Amino acid sequence: MLFTHEEPALRAFVRSLLPGWHDVDEVMQQTGIVIWNKFDQYEEGTNFMRWACVIARFEVLKYRRSKARERLVFREDLWELLAEEATDSAEVLQKEREALDECMQKLPDTDRALVGAAYAHGTSIKEVAESAGHSATAFYKKLHRIRLGLLGCIQRQLVKEGT
Amino acid sequence: MKNEPFEHQEQLARLVAAHCDETITDEEFAQLEQLLQAHPEARAFYRRYLNLDASLSDFGRTETSGWSGQEQAKMVTPPQSQARSLWALAAGVVLLLALGIWWSQQQAPRVITQNPAPAEDQAKPADPGVALLTQVVDVEWIDEPMVTGASLPLGRLQFASGLMQIEFFSGAIVVLEGPADFELKSENHAVCRQGKLRAMVPPEAVGFTIDAPTVKLVDLGTEFGMDVAKDGAAEVHVFDGKVELHSPEDQPQMGIERELLAGSAVRIPSKGKPEAIESMPDDFASNAQLEKKSVLASNKRYAAWRKVSERLKADPRIRHYYNFEDADSWARKLRSHLPKASKQDGAIVGCQWTEGRWPGKGALEFKRSGDRVRFTLRIPKEPAVHSLTLMTWVRVDSLDQRFNALMLTDGSAPGKPHWQITKKGALELGLRLSSRESTVYTSAPILRPGTLGRWVHLATVYDGTGRTVTHYLNGRQVSSHPLTSTIKLRGGQAQLGNWGRPHKTDKYPARKFNGLMDEFAIFSEALDESEIKKIHRVGRPQSARMTAKVNRKKTTD
Numbered sequence: 001m002l003f004t005h006e007e008p009a010l011r012a013f014v015r016s017l018l019p020g021w022h023d024v025d026e027v028m029q030q031t032g033i034v035i036w037n038k039f040d041q042y043e044e045g046t047n048f049m050r051w052a053c054v055i056a057r058f059e060v061l062k063y064r065r066s067k068a069r070e071r072l073v074f075r076e077d078l079w080e081l082l083a084e085e086a087t088d089s090a091e092v093l094q095k096e097r098e099a100l101d102e103c104m105q106k107l108p109d110t111d112r113a114l115v116g117a118a119y120a121h122g123t124s125i126k127e128v129a130e131s132a133g134h135s136a137t138a139f140y141k142k143l144h145r146i147r148l149g150l151l152g153c154i155q156r157q158l159v160k161e162g163t
Numbered sequence: 164m165k166n167e168p169f170e171h172q173e174q175l176a177r178l179v180a181a182h183c184d185e186t187i188t189d190e191e192f193a194q195l196e197q198l199l200q201a202h203p204e205a206r207a208f209y210r211r212y213l214n215l216d217a218s219l220s221d222f223g224r225t226e227t228s229g230w231s232g233q234e235q236a237k238m239v240t241p242p243q244s245q246a247r248s249l250w251a252l253a254a255g256v257v258l259l260l261a262l263g264i265w266w267s268q269q270q271a272p273r274v275i276t277q278n279p280a281p282a283e284d285q286a287k288p289a290d291p292g293v294a295l296l297t298q299v300v301d302v303e304w305i306d307e308p309m310v311t312g313a314s315l316p317l318g319r320l321q322f323a324s325g326l327m328q329i330e331f332f333s334g335a336i337v338v339l340e341g342p343a344d345f346e347l348k349s350e351n352h353a354v355c356r357q358g359k360l361r362a363m364v365p366p367e368a369v370g371f372t373i374d375a376p377t378v379k380l381v382d383l384g385t386e387f388g389m390d391v392a393k394d395g396a397a398e399v400h401v402f403d404g405k406v407e408l409h410s411p412e413d414q415p416q417m418g419i420e421r422e423l424l425a426g427s428a429v430r431i432p433s434k435g436k437p438e439a440i441e442s443m444p445d446d447f448a449s450n451a452q453l454e455k456k457s458v459l460a461s462n463k464r465y466a467a468w469r470k471v472s473e474r475l476k477a478d479p480r481i482r483h484y485y486n487f488e489d490a491d492s493w494a495r496k497l498r499s500h501l502p503k504a505s506k507q508d509g510a511i512v513g514c515q516w517t518e519g520r521w522p523g524k525g526a527l528e529f530k531r532s533g534d535r536v537r538f539t540l541r542i543p544k545e546p547a548v549h550s551l552t553l554m555t556w557v558r559v560d561s562l563d564q565r566f567n568a569l570m571l572t573d574g575s576a577p578g579k580p581h582w583q584i585t586k587k588g589a590l591e592l593g594l595r596l597s598s599r600e601s602t603v604y605t606s607a608p609i610l611r612p613g614t615l616g617r618w619v620h621l622a623t624v625y626d627g628t629g630r631t632v633t634h635y636l637n638g639r640q641v642s643s644h645p646l647t648s649t650i651k652l653r654g655g656q657a658q659l660g661n662w663g664r665p666h667k668t669d670k671y672p673a674r675k676f677n678g679l680m681d682e683f684a685i686f687s688e689a690l691d692e693s694e695i696k697k698i699h700r701v702g703r704p705q706s707a708r709m710t711a712k713v714n715r716k717k718t719t720d
């Protein structure tokens with residue numbers, strides 16, 4: 001199914017426009033429904049991802065407006081800019097996601113376990129870290145460092161592949 | 164933004180991470196907005212980071228749950244609720260485990276004496292290091308020696324002289340010159356109490372920190388040199404990018420806070436004010452120089468070994484000697500290097516030629532089940548031989564069989580030696596005494612998961628006069644056993660790395676060795692410890708490439 005295939009890319013796109021995973025999940029769900037409903041409007045042969053981005057972007061916008069008074073929502077002009085650029089760099093970002101596989105392989109086992117656990121658990125890393133008797137700050141720092149390492153690895157991977 | 168890090172990179176990275184983890188404060192969020200608004204390169208980084216965040220969350224899902232089916236269903240039906248909370252629970256358990264491992268790592272003082280996994284269990288232990296030792300050149304160790312390829316746990320490294328290259332898992336690379344006293348604090352933090360180092364820090368390791376007695380250095384993505392004298396006085400030279408200097412944590416009043424840019428250098432004495440000095444990039448060994456030195460050192464060692472190898476050929480006590488030299492990939496004969504040679508050449512069956520302990524040195528690889536070298540073990544009937552020394556350099560890749568052959572005589576007639584490694588990693592010499600009785604001398608497990616994959620010197624001495632059997636690993640005696648009974652030793656058809664004709668009733672007919680061999684010798688006398696030590700010392704591969712994988716523990720007991 002076309003959409004299943006594009007879903008991770010779309011999630012990443014939505015992710016870059018919203019503050020939290022909870023918001024992402026909500027918007028993704030709504031976006032999925034809209035895409036299904038409007039699927040007959042998609043022109044075969046044109047860029048599906050671009051088309052889906054437009055829909056997702058509109059859904060994010062709707063969601064944003066409903067939460068406009070909440071904190072941590074980017075100013076509208078900045079938000080527009082981010083959405084614009086994210087749509088344009090969809091292909092590069094796709095390549096980066098593909099390169100990640102290789103980089104995850106290279107990650108030390110404990111780091112991988114940390115990443116897996118952190119992300120699987122979604123939003124309550126904090127509670128779990130604290131219930132283990134350790135500061136969430138240290139945990140986030142570690143996670144951040146792993147992510148930076150992965151970004152570097154992805155970059156090298158792409159250079160190696162000559163893209 | 165490749166080689167030119169964005170000027171607010173560190174701040175940006177911190178803010179983006181906080182945003183990602185939803186720990187960002189309102190004030191920080193405003194700063195993030197500002198950076199993003201003003202700088203396209205900041206937006207590019209933000210995009211890449213969030214893109215990674217999103218893919219990691221996909222990874223997290225598939226990693227901890229058989230998610231795929233639900234993932235698709237999610238698009239049409241409201242997902243969440245049940246499935247999500249269930250795996251959230253499971254994931255919590257995984258996270259606790261992961262945290263436990265991680266924190267115990269953070270707190271482990273020095274893991275050199277890490278408990279070995281039970282030898283029966285051949286699974287590689289999780290690697291608890293924070294860095295890899297990727298080059299070692301002429302290092303004179305003060306504490307436990309380590310070889311190239313060793314993974315370095317948290318803790319202290321001390322050596323009197325020589326050069327080494329340490330690759331931190333953060334990506335930072337340090338070339339360190341002795342005398343040095345260096346301590347690994349994390350994968351991006353070290354303490355240098357003494358030593359001269361050059362550090363290359365890629366963008367992803369920005370924030371790499373070195374504490375010296377008189378200064379704390381935080382790197383901002385660059386290349387720099389640091390020279391810490393015995394009295395703690397430090398010189399910092401920046402070759403590329405910039406670094407931040409701070410007062411050491413225990414002396415915050417020193418007031419040396421400053422940024423140091425490429426081309427500048429500063430000296431911070433143990434007492435008194437820091438002063439600007441001339442930058443001397445050539446004073447600090449780079450990794451290219453180290454690489455060159457390493458090749459030279461390795462050639463030197465290879466040459467030294469060849470000399471000793473020549474001497475061994477002329478040793479009157481030697482009965483068989485294969486040094487695996489002058490190999491070409493078509494050679495199907497393993498040349499014996501003894502004067503009355505021809506009949507003692509080995510016949511290579513299967514086995515690929517490959518590189519041994521040093522670049523250019525030959526070795527045979529035993530991989531497929533048929534791989535072996537056949538030869539005739541010559542032990543004369545008269546005069547009777549009472550003692551034997553077996554010696555080899557091997558790289559054991561895994562211990563797959565109940566018994567893994569080093570040198571086995573065919574069949575199991577009385578007096579014929581069987582030299583092998585057990586599945587648990589013990590060195591073993593077996594001799595059949597009669598058709599029903601046999602005697603086996605087995606060391607403690609000495610080849611552990613951590614020793615696999617690196618070159619080791621193995622020797623076993625059967626001393627009929629002193630009535631002992633002694634096993635050696637890397638020139639060190641690992642066990643000694645009194646002879647239970649004496650028997651006249653016998654030769655015959657034999658094999659290296661495999662077993663020819665198992666006894667019909669034998670429970671373990673498959674005994675193939677898995678790994679490389681690049682030297683093999685049999686003496687018809689008992690060599691003593693000092694001689695074995697000497698032969699080992701001159702044959703050590705040392706910094707010959709990454710032949711080693713892990714070396715965390717001294718294998719005694």
